[in-house]
Amino acid sequence: MNAAPSAAGAGYYGRPVLKAPVWKWEIPAYFFTGGLAGASATLALGARATGNPALRRGAAAAAAAAAALSPPLLIADLGRPARFANMWRVAKITSPMSVGTWVLTAFAPAAVGAAVCEWRGRLPRSARLLEVVAGGLGPVMATYTAVLLADTAVPAWHGARRQLPLVFASTAAASAGAAAALLTPACAAAPARRLVVLGVSGAVAASRAMDRTLGAQAVHHRSPEATAATVALVAGAGAVAFAGCRPRRRVVGVVGAALTLVGAALERVAVTQAGRRSALASR
Amino acid sequence: MKPDAANPAVGAGHVNPRPRMGFFTDTSVCIGCKACEVACKEWNQLPAGKLDFLAMSYDNTGALGASTWRHVAFVEQPTPAGGVRWLMSSDVCKHCTEAACLDVCPTGALFRTEFATVVVQPDVCNGCGYCVPACPFGVLDQRAGDGRVWKCTLCYDRLRDDQEPACAKACPTSSIQFGPLDELRARARHRVGAVRAAGEPAARLYGADAGDGVGGAGAFFLLLDEPAVYGLPADPTTSTRDLPSMWRAAAGAAAALAAATAAALLGGRR
Numbered sequence: 001m002n003a004a005p006s007a008a009g010a011g012y013y014g015r016p017v018l019k020a021p022v023w024k025w026e027i028p029a030y031f032f033t034g035g036l037a038g039a040s041a042t043l044a045l046g047a048r049a050t051g052n053p054a055l056r057r058g059a060a061a062a063a064a065a066a067a068a069l070s071p072p073l074l075i076a077d078l079g080r081p082a083r084f085a086n087m088w089r090v091a092k093i094t095s096p097m098s099v100g101t102w103v104l105t106a107f108a109p110a111a112v113g114a115a116v117c118e119w120r121g122r123l124p125r126s127a128r129l130l131e132v133v134a135g136g137l138g139p140v141m142a143t144y145t146a147v148l149l150a151d152t153a154v155p156a157w158h159g160a161r162r163q164l165p166l167v168f169a170s171t172a173a174a175s176a177g178a179a180a181a182l183l184t185p186a187c188a189a190a191p192a193r194r195l196v197v198l199g200v201s202g203a204v205a206a207s208r209a210m211d212r213t214l215g216a217q218a219v220h221h222r223s224p225e226a227t228a229a230t231v232a233l234v235a236g237a238g239a240v241a242f243a244g245c246r247p248r249r250r251v252v253g254v255v256g257a258a259l260t261l262v263g264a265a266l267e268r269v270a271v272t273q274a275g276r277r278s279a280l281a282s283r
Numbered sequence: 284m285k286p287d288a289a290n291p292a293v294g295a296g297h298v299n300p301r302p303r304m305g306f307f308t309d310t311s312v313c314i315g316c317k318a319c320e321v322a323c324k325e326w327n328q329l330p331a332g333k334l335d336f337l338a339m340s341y342d343n344t345g346a347l348g349a350s351t352w353r354h355v356a357f358v359e360q361p362t363p364a365g366g367v368r369w370l371m372s373s374d375v376c377k378h379c380t381e382a383a384c385l386d387v388c389p390t391g392a393l394f395r396t397e398f399a400t401v402v403v404q405p406d407v408c409n410g411c412g413y414c415v416p417a418c419p420f421g422v423l424d425q426r427a428g429d430g431r432v433w434k435c436t437l438c439y440d441r442l443r444d445d446q447e448p449a450c451a452k453a454c455p456t457s458s459i460q461f462g463p464l465d466e467l468r469a470r471a472r473h474r475v476g477a478v479r480a481a482g483e484p485a486a487r488l489y490g491a492d493a494g495d496g497v498g499g500a501g502a503f504f505l506l507l508d509e510p511a512v513y514g515l516p517a518d519p520t521t522s523t524r525d526l527p528s529m530w531r532a533a534a535g536a537a538a539a540l541a542a543a544t545a546a547a548l549l550g551g552r553r
Contacts, residue, residue, distance in 0.1 A: 012356060012514030013339045015346060019421040022412040039540060046548045079410015079430025083390075086409045090391040094523055097413050098389035139537030146536070147529045151387060151522050153419040158522050161529045165536035173543050194547035202543065279416060283511060 011283030018153055018279040023272070026077035030070055031145045031268035034104070035172030036179060036261075037066035038141025041111050043176050043195065045135025048128075055191060057118065058184030062176065063134060064115030067108040074104075096148040103140050110134040142172035149275060156220040156278030157271075163210035167271065170206055174199030174233060175264035178240065178257040186245035186253060193240050193253075196260055200237035203267065204230065220278040226270035232263030289493070291380050295395035303399035304442060305501035306451065306459060307467040308373055310513075311478050311486065313458040315341060315371035319353040322453035326438065327352065330426075346514070347374055349426035352435035353450050356513050372513045373450070373459060376401070376422045376435035377490055378501030379521065384414035384423055384434075386523040392432075399464075400437040400501060408432055419497065419519035437501070464501060475505055483507050489515060496520030 011017065040063035047056035075084045088105070092098040110133040117127035146168040150161035157164065177195030184192060207230070211218040239256025243249040292300035323329065329350045337343050340357035347354045358370035382401045385393045392407035393414060403414075403423075410430040414423045423434045438448035446452070451461035460467060471488055478486040486507050490500030496519050510517050 011511045012358070013337075013342075015514055017421050017514060017516045019415050019418065019424050021416040022425045039544070042541060042544050043548075046544050050548045052548070077412075079412065079425050079432070080408070083407075083409035086390040086392070086407055087411075089407070090389070092386075092389065092391075094386040094526060095389045095413070096529075097387065097411060101389055139540045140533075142540055143533040143536045147526075147533045148413075150529050150532075151383075151526060152413075152416040153383065153520070153522055154416045157416075158525070161525060162532050165529075165533040166539065169536040169540040173540055177547070190551050191548045194550050195544060198543045198547055202539070275416070282421075282516070 014283075016280045016282045018282040020276050020279045021152075021154070021272075022079075024077050026073040028268040028272040029265070030073040030077075031168065031272070032175065032265040033066040033069045033073065034145060035142045035168055035268075036175040036264070037063050037070060037111055038107070038138035039169075039172040039176030039195075039199075040066065040138070040179060041107070041131075041134035041141075042136075042138035043180055043192065044114075045131055045138075047191070048131065050191075052188060052191065054188035055180060055184050058182075058189070059176065059180040059192070060111075060115050060118060060131070061183050062179035063111040063138075066179075067111035067134075070104060071108055096144055096151050100144045100148060103137055103144060107134055107137040107141055110137070139169070142169050149271070152275070154275045154279045155217045155282065156214065157275045159214045159217050160210045160221075163206050163213060164271070166206035167203060167210060167267070170199050170202030171233070171264040171267045172199070174203060174237065174260050178236065178260035178264070181240060181257045182254065186243075186247070186250065190245065193244070196237050196240045196257070200233045200260070200263075203233060217278055220281065221270070221274040223270055223273060223277075225266050225273060229263045229266035229270050232259045232266060234263075236260030236263055290399055291498075292395055292397055292399040295399075297395070297397045299397065300399065301397050302463040303465070303501065304437065304462065305378060305400075305464040305467055305503070306375060306437070306448070306461055307471050307503060307505070308375065309458050309460065309471070309474060309505045310370065310372035311458075311483065311505055311507060312456045313355070313371040313373055314456055315355055315357055315369070316455060317344075317355050318453040318455060319373050319450035319459055320344060320351070320355060322449040323353045323435075324350075326441070326449035327436070329433075347376070347420075347422050347424075347434075349424040349429070349433040352376065352433075358508075358512055360508070360512075370507055370512065372504065372506065373454075374513070374515070375450070375502050376437070377420055377497065377503070377519075378435075378437060380493065380498030380501070381521040381524065382497070383417040383419060383521045383523055386521070386526075387413045387417045389413060396439055396442075398437070398439075398442050400439065400442075402436045402439050403432060403434060405431055405433070417522060419516055419521065468503075471503065471505060478505065478507075485509075496524075
């Protein structure tokens with residue numbers, strides 16, 4: 001389509017060998033909300049363990065909101081949304097989507113339930129149990145989607161199978177830190193800001209490692225949305241770190257956290273689109 | 284007949300598997316009549332495609348898809364003598380021994396039949412689309428307006444009535460041969476030798492090797508040139524083969540996420 005067909009590489013009338021993924025915008029959107037929810041739930045659990053109730057509430061609220069959004073996104077993308085319950089017919093370790101279905105089935109009600117108990121001030125013991133379930137499953141939520149993409153014939157995904165989970169985990173951490181920083185009084189949110197910086201550093205490093213491993217396929221990961229994601233993540237983390245909890249820099253902190261969230265979402269769009277391009281370029 | 288352990292139907296849990304059935308598509312005798320495409324459409328009641336002119340020789344079908352389960356490729360190759368050599372090949376789902384589509388299907392809509400073929404159950408498929416990028420041959424696709432994914436069933440309904448698939452039945456030159464896979468493989472090995480000896484030194488079998496990236500195909504081919512010439516991948520591989528290492532990579536990343544969270548929470552403390 002874009003590259004001039006060479007005699008050797010043109011294949012059959014320049015047609016792709018692979019079919020492009022049929023997933024619509026809801027799937028990268030879910031990669032973002034699922035990662036955000038997972039990493040936020042883990043942050044909330046950690047905030048309880050370290051005695052930071054304000055941060056715990058902020059992170060738990062982010063986890064609940066993102067967890068509540070996730071199933072509708074997945075169902076909306078199905079070719080037959082009314083048949084979403086068929087996902088529960090089987091449990092298959094060979095299907096990352098099946099594994100993810102069951103993880104989300106346990107995670108989403110736990111994350112939402114913990115937050116509801118908290119708001120209503122009811123059932124504190126159940127709330128704590130739900131918090132442990134959601135916080136424990138959080139890292140799985142943030143990484144299984146990378147296996148889901150890697151377990152395909154798409155070269156730009158399958159070739160990145162070693163690094164993709166780290167890319168997703170890092171951006172999830174950055175987004176969870178940013179969301180918690182937005183929802184928590186600034187001076188209680190220092191751990192959230194540190195998580196933003198750690199997450200963005202990890203995402204940049206993992207993306208570079210991914211490009212090196214992919215070799216020629218790395219070209220599909222270069223795009224305006226990938227550049228925008230990196231810029232937003234790095235600028236966002238810088239702003240969040242610069243603002244700290246100084247009241248006079250509050251606006252900078254809020255803008256930085258918002259940029260980080262945008263960057264994390266764009267990163268998932270970029271990775272998804274890279275796969276589409278590499279499938280369409282297959283000969 | 285005693286079921287052998289190599290039969291994937293046994294691995295799928297069939298206690299009374301039938302012999303593994305498949306296709307041997309001998310492209311050296313394909314005349315490009317497209318009777319297979321038509322017979323498949325008719326028997327399986329597949330919706331008509333858009334009437335289109337693709338400027339791809341006599342191929343106005345384009346590719347396999349949700350409503351195209353046989354696709355005849357037409358290649359016009361210039362010869363050193365200044366003429367044109369015709370390559371024609373009827374493509375189809377490969378019914379892989381290690382089928383990635385079947386592995387990744389989260390609903391169980393895709394299943395291994397007693398004939399060791401791979402079939403989508405249209406009453407179960409919810410159109411999640413995961414099998415589409417999982418297939419290394421680009422066979423499966425979602426049908427627009429329907430939402431579900433469709434592909435060749437190797438005429439599962441006809442097989443259960445001891446009938447051969449519609450495409451093989453319609454093929455006038457026996458380019459499409461249907462039968463027990465071990466018989467087809469033996470016949471193909473003999474045939475490829477004969478074709479080479481008759482002046483086609485590049486003739487080769489494609490998908491007949493159980494040691495290939497998909498564990499061998501249930502539908503394999505005799506080609507006269509490189510697979511890429513026909514739009515077939517040179518080295519198709521089932522992605523699920525790497526699943527253990529992929530889950531390990533994810534576990535490492537999950538642990539790193541937990542560690543980073545702990546570090547962020549404890550980092551400010553002295």
